[in-house]
Amino acid sequence: MHFEKKLGRRPFLLGGMSLSGLALTGCAAIPKNSMSRYDPAVVAMYKAMPEERFPIPAVDLKQIDPKYFRTEVDDPTGERPGTVYVDTKNFYLYFVGENKRAMRYGVGLGRAGFEWSGRGRIAWKRKWPTWTPPANMIARQPELEKYSSANGGMPPGLGNALGSRALYIFRGNRDTLYRLHGTTQEFSIGKAVSSGCVRLLNQDVIDLYRRVPKGSPIVVV
Numbered sequence: 001m002h003f004e005k006k007l008g009r010r011p012f013l014l015g016g017m018s019l020s021g022l023a024l025t026g027c028a029a030i031p032k033n034s035m036s037r038y039d040p041a042v043v044a045m046y047k048a049m050p051e052e053r054f055p056i057p058a059v060d061l062k063q064i065d066p067k068y069f070r071t072e073v074d075d076p077t078g079e080r081p082g083t084v085y086v087d088t089k090n091f092y093l094y095f096v097g098e099n100k101r102a103m104r105y106g107v108g109l110g111r112a113g114f115e116w117s118g119r120g121r122i123a124w125k126r127k128w129p130t131w132t133p134p135a136n137m138i139a140r141q142p143e144l145e146k147y148s149s150a151n152g153g154m155p156p157g158l159g160n161a162l163g164s165r166a167l168y169i170f171r172g173n174r175d176t177l178y179r180l181h182g183t184t185q186e187f188s189i190g191k192a193v194s195s196g197c198v199r200l201l202n203q204d205v206i207d208l209y210r211r212v213p214k215g216s217p218i219v220v221v
Contacts, residue, residue: 042069046203053128054157056164056184056202063186068092068106070204075102077219084122084167084180084208084218086198088115091190093180093198095211103211105204108188110196116169116178117220123170125214128156134177137195158184164202165209169218180218181205 038061046059046069061069068091075096077085085094085102088109094102109115132153133144147154154160163182170176182202188194189201198220200208 042066045070046201049203049206052164052206054164056158059201059203060186064106064189064201068189070103070105070207073102073104075100077102079217079219082213082216084212084216086218086220088117088221093200093208095208103207105200105208106189108183108185108190108194108199109192110194111192116176116196118171120169120171120176120218120220122167122180122212122214122216122218123175124166124168125209125212126162126166126168127209128164129160129162129166129181130154130156131161133161162197163199163205165205167205167209167212169220180208 042061043058046061048058049056073094075094077083077087077094077096079085079096081096081098083096085096086092086107087094091107091109093105093107095105096102130153131147132149133141133147138144138148145151158164161181162179163184165182167180168175169178169180177196179197181197181199182205183189183199184202185193185199186201188199
C-alpha cells in the first residue's frame with residue numbers, strides 16, 4: 001500500500017502495472033478506430049483478460065466518463081491506510097494507501113431506497129462467486145426464485161450478478177447483504193442503477209481484490 005515509494009510522487013493512471021501486478025502481455029486486439037484517442041495506459045488497464053476462468057472482454061471505454069477510470073490520487077478521506085471508502089455522492093471508491101495517497105475507482109451504486117451506508121469490514125472475498133439473491137429481492141422479483149439458496153444460487157460466470165470478484169460487507173458479525181462486486185455493464189459506472197451493491201468494472205474489482213486483505217475496514221458515506 002506504499003504508493004509513493006513504488007511510484008514516485010506524480011499521480012498517474014495504472015494499467016495493471018506496479019501496484020496491481022498485472023502483466024501487460026496477452027492484450028487482445030482492440031480496433032484502432034475506437035480506442036486510439038485513449039491513453040495507451042488506460043487501454044492496457046482495461047484490456048481483455050483471457051487468462052481468467054471466464055475470459056473477460058476489454059472494456060468499451062466510450063461508455064464511461066474518463067473521470068471514473070482507475071487512478072492514483074491524493075487521499076481525500078482522512079481514513080487510515082488499508083481502508084476501503086465509498087463516496088456515494090461522487091460515485092468513487094477509494095482504497096487508502098500510505099503517505100496520504102489512495103487508489104480511486106469509479107463505481108455504480110444502488111437506486112434510491114436501496115442504499116447502505118456506515119462502517120463495516122470486508123469479511124469475505126470470493127473469486128467468480130455464486131450469487132444468491134436475498135429473500136426481499138426475490139419477493140420483489142419472483143423470477144429470481146430459481147437462484148435462491150435452495151436452488152443453489154446463480155452459477156459463476158460473466159452473466160452472474162456479482163461478476164468476477166465479490167467482497168462481502170459485514171457490520172460486526174452480521175452480513176449486511178451488500179457487496180463490492182464486478183460488472184460488465186460499463187454504462188452503470190457513475191450511476192445509481194443496481195439494487196444496492198457497489199459495482200466496479202471487472203478489471204477494477206480484480207485490481208481491488210488483490211489489494212484488500214480480508215478483514216479490512218470499509219466506510220460507505
